[in-house]
Amino acid sequence: MTAVWLIARRELGAYLRTMSGYVIAAAVLFVNGILFNAFALGSQHDRLSTEVLSQFFYFSSGTTMIASVFLSMRLLAEERQTGTMVLLASSPVREREIVLGKFASSLIFLALMTLAGSFMPLLILVNGKLSVGHVAAGYLGLLLLGSAALAIGTLGSALARSQVLAAIISGGMVVGMVIVWLLGSVTERPLNEIFLALALWGRHFPPFQAGIIHLRDVVYYLAVSYAALFISIRVLEARRWR
Amino acid sequence: MIEVHKLSKYFGERAAIREISFSIAQGEVVGFLGLNGAGKTTTLRILGCLLLPTSGTVRVDGLEVAENPYEIRRRIGFLPDTPPLYPEMTVGAYLTFAARLRQVPGRDAAARVAEAEEKTALSDMHREVIGELSHGYRQRVGVAQAIVHKPALLILDEPSAGLDPAQIIEMRNLLHGLRGEHTVLISSHFLTEISQTCDRLLVIQAGELVGQGSEDELASAMGQGGIIEAEVRGQPAGIAERLAQLSGVTRAHRRSTSEAATVFEITTSADIRPEVARMLVAAGCDLLRLEKSTSRLESIFMTLTHQPSGDRPSGERQ
Numbered sequence: 323m324t325a326v327w328l329i330a331r332r333e334l335g336a337y338l339r340t341m342s343g344y345v346i347a348a349a350v351l352f353v354n355g356i357l358f359n360a361f362a363l364g365s366q367h368d369r370l371s372t373e374v375l376s377q378f379f380y381f382s383s384g385t386t387m388i389a390s391v392f393l394s395m396r397l398l399a400e401e402r403q404t405g406t407m408v409l410l411a412s413s414p415v416r417e418r419e420i421v422l423g424k425f426a427s428s429l430i431f432l433a434l435m436t437l438a439g440s441f442m443p444l445l446i447l448v449n450g451k452l453s454v455g456h457v458a459a460g461y462l463g464l465l466l467l468g469s470a471a472l473a474i475g476t477l478g479s480a481l482a483r484s485q486v487l488a489a490i491i492s493g494g495m496v497v498g499m500v501i502v503w504l505l506g507s508v509t510e511r512p513l514n515e516i517f518l519a520l521a522l523w524g525r526h527f528p529p530f531q532a533g534i535i536h537l538r539d540v541v542y543y544l545a546v547s548y549a550a551l552f553i554s555i556r557v558l559e560a561r562r563w564r
Numbered sequence: 565m566i567e568v569h570k571l572s573k574y575f576g577e578r579a580a581i582r583e584i585s586f587s588i589a590q591g592e593v594v595g596f597l598g599l600n601g602a603g604k605t606t607t608l609r610i611l612g613c614l615l616l617p618t619s620g621t622v623r624v625d626g627l628e629v630a631e632n633p634y635e636i637r638r639r640i641g642f643l644p645d646t647p648p649l650y651p652e653m654t655v656g657a658y659l660t661f662a663a664r665l666r667q668v669p670g671r672d673a674a675a676r677v678a679e680a681e682e683k684t685a686l687s688d689m690h691r692e693v694i695g696e697l698s699h700g701y702r703q704r705v706g707v708a709q710a711i712v713h714k715p716a717l718l719i720l721d722e723p724s725a726g727l728d729p730a731q732i733i734e735m736r737n738l739l740h741g742l743r744g745e746h747t748v749l750i751s752s753h754f755l756t757e758i759s760q761t762c763d764r765l766l767v768i769q770a771g772e773l774v775g776q777g778s779e780d781e782l783a784s785a786m787g788q789g790g791i792i793e794a795e796v797r798g799q800p801a802g803i804a805e806r807l808a809q810l811s812g813v814t815r816a817h818r819r820s821t822s823e824a825a826t827v828f829e830i831t832t833s834a835d836i837r838p839e840v841a842r843m844l845v846a847a848g849c850d851l852l853r854l855e856k857s858t859s860r861l862e863s864i865f866m867t868l869t870h871q872p873s874g875d876r877p878s879g880e881r882q
Contacts, residue, residue: 328664332650339652409648409709412612413665414637 325415329423330430333397337431342396347435350389357381358442371450372533378443379460379531383523386436386464387471387500391492393432394475397424398558399488417558421551425476432468436461456533463530466543470522471496473550480554480561496522499546522546565590565717565747566611571620573606580606581771583620588764590716593743595762596751597865603771604751605645608721611749612642624717638667641715641746645722647706651695655686655705658694659712666713680712683741685734700731707738711746718746724754736761755865767868774868782868792830793819794840797850799826810843812836825852 337343362377363369398421401407410420443460446452478492479485503524506517518525519542526539566588573580581603588594598604609615610622613633622629624636650658659677668676681687684704689697694705703723710718724735732754739761742748752758758765759779767775767782775782796803799821807816807830815831830840837854844851 325665328661332653332661335657336650336652404648405644405646406648406650408614408642408644409662410665411614412637412640412642412644413662414634414667415665416634 323419325419326423326426329410329415329420330426333424333427334430337393337427343393343431346389346392347431347438350385350435351439353385354382354439354442357385358445362442371446371452372456374446374450375443375452375456375460376531376533379463382436382439382460382464383467383527383531386432386468387496387523389435390428390432390468390471391475391478391489391496393428394425394472394492395479395482395485395489397428397476398479398554399482399485403484418555421476421480421555421558424479425472425551425554428472428476429465429469432472433465436464436468453533459530459533459535462535463527463539466530466540467523467527470543470546470550473547473554474499477550477554477557480557500524565592565625566749567621567623568607568611569621571607571610571622572618573603573610573615574618579771581768584768584771584773585620586766586773586776588747588749591744591747592764593739593748593750593762595758595765596749596768597753597755597758597765598751598768599753602768604768605721607768608642608719608749608751609644611717612640612719613637614642639715640717640719641666641710641713643706643710643720643723645725647702648709649694649702649705651693653694654690655681655692655694655697655708656690658705659708662709663712666715668713676712676714680708683711684708684738700727700734703727703731703735704738707735711742714745716747718742718748720748720750722751722753724752724757732757767865769868791856792832792835792837792840793853793855794828794830794844794851795825795853796828796844797825797852799823800847800849803844803847803849804828806843806847807840810836810839812839 358378358381361381362374398407401410440461443452443457474495475488475492478490478495479488482488482491499520499522501521502517503521506514506521506524508514509517526542529536529539566586568587569585570583571585572582584603584607596604596608606615610617610629611624613629613636616630625639627636629636650661653661656677659680660673663673663676663680664670678687681690684707686701686704686708689701689705692701694702697705703726707720707723710720720739723739724732727735736757739748739750750758750761764778765776765782766773794807803826804816804818807813807828810816812832812834813830813836814833817829819827819829821827835856837856841851841854844854
């Protein structure tokens with residue numbers, strides 16, 4: 323467990339000491355700010371606070387998924403690219419500790435970044451009321467969605483030799499898992515139910531956005547994260563010996 | 565410490581190393597000598613538990629690499645051909661990270677880092693960011709990360725690669741300082757480097773071990789004694805013939821002559837410098853210089869690896 327924390331802390335330091343972390347955080351906050359101003363607040367002044375909040379979580383989920391792909395692309399691919407993986411590989415560290423440490427660092431960074439945007443829902447207080455439960459559910463949803471996307475990104479990063487390739491692979495997987503939902507809407511029972519249940523966003527995120535927590539959705543996102551991390555560990559184990 | 569038996573490694577159809585066997589005792593400093601692509605790095609990576617052997621057994625400290633990689637990694641320090649450095653970290657933070665990864669307890673880490681920095685002359689660089697260091701310093705940080713947890717076995721893959729002559733001498737002194745504390749395995753194609761640092765040499769060529777032993781053992785195994793160089797004042801006549809008659813001398817000839825001095829090159833089966841000195845003095849010569857030629861190792865190496873010795877890889881000797 324010490325090794326996981328060591329790796330996570332070093333990796334988090336790398337996010338904070340290099341430009342990439344700040345660039346991604348700034349871009350996400352900027353885009354979220356514009357979307358919040360243009361759509362969530364909108365031109366009508368008679369909107370309900372819950373509608374504004376729901377809109378905020380709606381587009382935040384999109385930027386979270388995109389940010390996750392970019393945050394996770396360097397995790398393992400960069401170490402392979404620059405040869406620093408040897409330091410970890412020649413140390414008494416297990417593959418799962420490497421993968422978990424890397425994933426944890428990106429999740430912590432994503433959480434910090436999301437927290438930095440929390441002034442937006444707080445702005446609702448200026449002219450309306452805020453349901454704490456709704457905000458908590460929305461943020462839990464963002465964190466769970468982010469965790470799943472980061473885990474998929476970690477897998478992409480474990481598979482690819484370069485960061486660019488990692489981003490392309492992970493982006494492809496995330497987009498693929500989101501649009502499985504479309505398949506669900508054009509197929510018939512029971513196939514459509516399976517597609518809808520598998521989709522990364524379609525059926526599982528909107529409840530959070532509306533302030534509702536279903537155990538089903540929580541389990542789904544945790545399962546996706548677990549599966550992607552598990553495969554990443556296996557990929558790394560297979561790679562280590564070649 | 566290390567037992568390698570019939571080790572082979574194939575990458576697809578291509579054999580990187582073929583059935584090599586050797587053993588290294590505790591505390592030995594062993595040089596792994598070979599041209600680029602001979603299989604040095606592959607062998608070291610297997611010993612460092614970074615690669616699985618295709619066949620054969622490799623034991624480090626009695627543990628089999630394929631079965632106990634985790635245990636072995638606790639006992640080794642590994643410097644790959646490119647040092648695995650994180651450019652955004654400071655030297656101190658990086659070495660602390662390396663020490664903690666190798667299970668040095670948190671309360672000892674600072675002392676171990678300071679010790680490693682002292683041995684590698686990096687104490688002044690503790691707060692410097694690695695990305696801003698010169699190549700020589702980075703190489704030293706690479707060595708420091710390998711020794712920071714005081715491993716029983718130290719594996720250094722070409723520690724002198726890309727260094728300038730002054731840095732090579734510093735690196736040689738550094739490696740000398742590591743003697744005694746660790747069993748050390750150094751790979752190199754720097755011939756002089758390795759003969760001065762190591763107790764024993766393993767010569768590898770095209771994936772096969774073509775010779776092993778100390779420099780003298782390798783030389784005598786090949787029926788090749790040393791070469792002695794003698795420089796005398798002036799241009800005395802008939803000396804080469806008299807040198808050739810000394811017992812143990814296989815060949816003696818005048819290598820170069822200038823107005824002031826003459827250099828004789830004497831090929832011998834043993835180190836007979838005292839006899840040569842007495843003979844030259846008795847013959848009335850002013851002896852200016854008498855030494856074993858440093859090119860001996862190179863000629864051994866070239867013979868073992870079937871390279872014509874005139875065709876030296878440029879830049880590989882200082």
